[in-house]
Amino acid sequence: MLPNDPEAVRAALLRWTRGDEAAADFLKEIAEIARLADDIVDEDEHRQRNVCWLLIRTLTVLPANPFFARHVDRLAPLMHTVIVQWQLSDEWRSSRDALKRQFGFVMREAVGSIVTAVAAICGGYDHAKSATEDFFELCHGSRETVEDWMKD
Numbered sequence: 001m002l003p004n005d006p007e008a009v010r011a012a013l014l015r016w017t018r019g020d021e022a023a024a025d026f027l028k029e030i031a032e033i034a035r036l037a038d039d040i041v042d043e044d045e046h047r048q049r050n051v052c053w054l055l056i057r058t059l060t061v062l063p064a065n066p067f068f069a070r071h072v073d074r075l076a077p078l079m080h081t082v083i084v085q086w087q088l089s090d091e092w093r094s095s096r097d098a099l100k101r102q103f104g105f106v107m108r109e110a111v112g113s114i115v116t117a118v119a120a121i122c123g124g125y126d127h128a129k130s131a132t133e134d135f136f137e138l139c140h141g142s143r144e145t146v147e148d149w150m151k152d
Contacts, residue, residue, distance in 0.1 A: 001035075002139055003138065003139075009028070009031075010024070010028075012134065012135075012138055013027050013028060015134060016115055016119045016135065017118060017122045018122045018123045018127065020067065020122050022065060022067035023118050023121070023122055025067070026062075026068050026118065027118055029061055029062050031111075033054060033062070034086075034111045036053055036054040036057070037086075040054065041090070075114070075118075078113065078114060078117050081110070081113075082110040082111050082114060085107040085108075086107070086108060086111070088104065089103075089105070089106075089107040089110075090104070091104070092104030093105075093150055094150070101150060109140075112132070112135055115135045116128050116131065116132045116135075119132065
């Protein structure tokens with residue numbers, strides 16, 4: 001999860017996108033969409049409002065983003081993959097198969113692969129690798145274990 005400090009988040013997004021404002025805006029929307037989807041699944045409070053915000057972001061804001069429009073053919077299949085992995089991660093959380101639980105724990109963070117893809121589009125392989133490392137350090141400060149996650 002991205003930190004709560006908007007200035008730190010914006011700086012990171014611009015690092016990962018090599019200053020491409022539209023790409024940074026795209027990643028910000030993806031983060032907001034992921035957070036809203038998670039809130040809708042996990043919380044009863046404000047569900048109607050959150051669904052409306054999710055629909056606005058996915059149906060009007062995201063399609064109007066110039067970076068997304070230019071690269072939709074490359075991003076859409078990855079976004080489908082992330083959604084499948086997010087759903088399976090939740091299903092596998094309670095699996096009897098320990099390997100599925102481990103994979104589910106990792107796949108719940110699949111949205112980070114969108115950062116890697118955007119960084120690759122903006123700056124190539126080396127930049128994508130560096131941005132992915134930076135993303136991990138910034139967003140995975142907690143040392144939650146598979147067992148901690150299964151208790152949620």
